[in-house]
Structures are given as structure tokens and as C-alpha cells.
Amino acid sequence: MSTILTPPGTVPPVRPVINPSPKSRFMESADNISKHRAMVDRGEFQRALDYAMMQYVARISVNTETGTSASNMFKICGAQEFAQELRLLADEWNPPVRRVLPQNLNHDA
Numbered sequence: 001m002s003t004i005l006t007p008p009g010t011v012p013p014v015r016p017v018i019n020p021s022p023k024s025r026f027m028e029s030a031d032n033i034s035k036h037r038a039m040v041d042r043g044e045f046q047r048a049l050d051y052a053m054m055q056y057v058a059r060i061s062v063n064t065e066t067g068t069s070a071s072n073m074f075k076i077c078g079a080q081e082f083a084q085e086l087r088l089l090a091d092e093w094n095p096p097v098r099r100v101l102p103q104n105l106n107h108d109a
Helices: 022-027 030-041 043-060 066-087
Strands: none
Touching: 022 030, 030 043, 043 066
């Protein structure tokens, strides 16, 4: 790994993002963002997504073999995660800052 040395008092060069995420590429276009938000805000979109999810669950739940129950649960969880990603594609998300709890143990005792 190389280190970029810069003279004192100068700003180090900004490294370009070589492999941006699909979401960041989507977010580069204001048109993408506005059209996506308009689509997600429509009741028709939410209704279609809800019915597609119910149809998917009905289709995979037909197989009631014991060994497939866990895999079906993972499929449903994956479908829910996909629906959430689709809904939030045009929203900027910053991960929550992890709160450090104060130490309440008396280590001197």
C-alpha cells in the first residue's frame, strides 16, 4: 500500500472513487432521485409491492417439507430486504453513530 506524501501546508490529493456502489451511481442523477421518489410515493407502487410480496410468500410456502422451512424463511427475509432497498434507493443514509456506554464498573475495587 503506497502512502502519498504532501508538503506541509498543502492539501493532499483527493482520490477518485474507482468502483462506486450502484446506489451512489444512481444518486449522481437528480432526475433518477426525483422520479424514483415520485414512483415510491404513489399508492399504486406500494400496493403492487405488497401484493407481489404476498404472491411470492404464497408460492414458496407451498413446499412444506421439513428441510425447506429454514430456506423459505431466508428467501422471505431476502425479499423483504430487497423491497426495503428498492424503497430507500433514492434516500441518503448514514449509519448510526455507535454510542459508547460509560464504564460503570469500579475497577479499583
